[in-house]
Amino acid sequence: MLFSSSVFLFAFLPLTLLIYFIVPGRFIMARNTVLLIASLIFYGWGEPKYILVMLLSIVINYVLAIIIGKNKEQGNEHGARLMLILDVIVNLGLLGFFKYTDFIIETVNSLTGAGLGLIGVALPIGISFYTFQTMSYVIDVYRGKVKSQKNIITLGAYITLFPQLIAGPIVRYSDVEIQLKDRISDKGRIATGIRRFIMGFAKKILIANQMAVIWEEIYAMVEMGSHPGASLTWIGALAFTFQIYFDFSGYSDMAIGLGKILGFDYLENFNYPYISQTITEFWRRWHMSLSSWFKEYVYIPLGGNRKGLLRQLINIAIVWALTGLWHGASWNFVLWGVYYGILLIIEKMFLLKILDRIPEKLRFIRHIYALFFVIVGWVIFNITDFSILGEYLKCMFGGGTENLDITAYYLKSRGTILIAAAIASTPLVNKAFMKLNSRIMFNTMRDMLETFVLLILFLMSIAFLVSGSYNPFLYFRF
């Protein structure tokens, strides 16, 4: 089930919250049970058979984590390590089977001409998110960072928790361990959660979906071979740049908001990535729960930066190839990961030092530099077919024919929303809002204004949702 759907908003969410809050807060186990059942329904919506995959995953990880914990207690490091390896194999095996089997077969076919048949299984939604989440739990048990969870319902609730199940953030067990046993939902938290949810909902429906239309139309021109000019293909690339940010961070906002309503504090997942001045900074601001996961569970175990420059560069390359592949089983994602790996290595080796020397007044050059590579990166990310990707990039860099009428059309018809998206991807609005605080009276008025704006955004989002405007789901490949 998707957050941006009528079923979620008008049926699933009200019913789930109703039952959840009917159960008194002191019966935390009962609340966890409600969450587990609701989350399984949420997960299986449309593809009920994948509930079985999910249950299997819960049971295996539950059992193995307990065995690992036992072994650690008894000082059996070797046994614990063996079980951990088994657990990682099972988790990555499930992920690999569903996500990468056909990809590998296709690659083998195209290299050898073997003509092997594809297995054609649909990818269980969100599998990349919850697999990583679950692995972080088991690895943390192995590392002694957390104790294994003896209650399978609590663990099940953690793994399946519907707010973050299908599009993140990737929540670490250690971050919510206490709240799984004891959490509060008071008025302040619920109101904060609602505000956050509405913001995310509006980002997704009002901005991301509109951007998607622009991108789709311009992409179609390239795909059909009409060779649009640079101005148009850059507008298209920019539209996708906004689409993926508002879609993804909108989902994270909704997840964080829903978590708050239920009594959970999730870490932030995005921090205005498009105001970055370097690629290194961009990746500290974009999908933070994923980059920190890779850092903690892959980069550092590989030796990080402690084993000399060469080893560090190899580690960066490995992490980024994997990051690319995590986003989808297709070579363009690998290319996208490698692209960032190379950029980050170049920055690490010398570019950061040069960029640092740019005087304060000329900082905009650093913004342009970072945004340029980010936007080109999204084009690579978004086009799985290499010949169309090549054609699109060619058009962006002068290989197309300018049709200024079409460019003018998009600027006039979609200019307002493009500008709105640009402003909304910076902290400007929030900063302005926080400046409105000179007197007590004014604070109350400010809060009223905020409530009013949120209400309008909510109603507008419902209008766009139910009138059947374009509403794509971006993470079906993840």
Add this chain to the structure above:
Amino acid sequence: MAKHDIKSKNIKNIDNRKRPLDRTEDGKHIDIFLIFVICLVVVALSLGQLIVPDKEKSDNENRYLTQAPKFDISNILEGKFESQLEEYLSDQIPGRENWIKIMSTVSTSIGMTDVNGVYVLKDGRLIERKTEAEFNAKRFRRNLENVAEFRDEVSEGGTEVRMLLVPTAAYSYREKFNASTNFDEVAAMDQAKEVLGDTLIKFRNSLMPEDEGSRGYYYLTDHHWNYQGAEKGAKAYMKSIGKKLSKCTSETLSEDFMGTLYSKVLLTKKVRDRIEIPEESKDIKVEVTIEDEKYDSIYFMDRLENKDKYEVFLGGNYDRVDIVNKEDGARALPKLMIIKDSYANSFVPFILGDFREITLIDTRYYRESVKDLALDGEYDDVLVLYSIPNFSEEKLNLNESALQ
């Protein structure tokens, strides 16, 4: 300086919010208010769906609405229940049309010139939007070749085959607004000319609006051509078979027609269309056969009560409609077949008196071989009449029966 310090200290005490959207330390009332209002909206809409009886049809949108899905295990396991429930909840949401109106009003007020596949012009005129990606160029080409093949076989028996392709309003109005995101209609028409040669009636620039303020040749709220457009089409056709269109006077049947394009955007702006017919056509005695029923008029006046008033012409679209001219002396007139889309429905009245029999074939529904009918039916003329977008969507197969 000291003063400033005090002030900033005060601010710190007053404002405890670290960032917007956080809990309001001093404003618990507003938190409660927000929770209350949001719950109210969601609960009202969810309960509203349960309580308010489901509608079968949306007249304004001119379509059937999704009904409640059947709750059974196999439906759920296949995912059918889930997807239908989503459509059901969107379709049956209380105040559905008002939500669409909010969507279009918001869209147009931020400068969007197209909403839901419809261009909204400044004067309120609505024009269908079809982008290059939505235009099926391959099928368009295949259909043209199908018509050419049909012509070659049918004309051997002495039947004259002509084709009239109606340009889109986006093409005809391209000088009035930026229609550059529409599909390349010039290329499509060039291709038609190339495949069909003289069979194609010269018509591409005939529906361009001549002067400001006139109603033009298309309805303001519907994709069809209006009285003046259809008249132009009839003139062009008659000329192509060496005849002249007899004089027509318009009679208005309705002044508040709001067409299918209006249905897509539901803008509140009060733009209405007139349904007009040639007055003379009403006096011609005819016998109309549709699905074995006989009627004595090509007009279905009861349809003027409905939302889609364009159905006043022939009552809508059917696989086959036979119109026999019962006037004295009609026996001497030629017999015509029109292979057509809905544009022909308002075209027929203009040429009604010039043929002894007119057969309308809608290939979307007609399952037999059109070629056999044309050869066996002793038709003098065949007209293939389509709007360009419709023609690119049709799976035309004039030379074989679909029943085989």
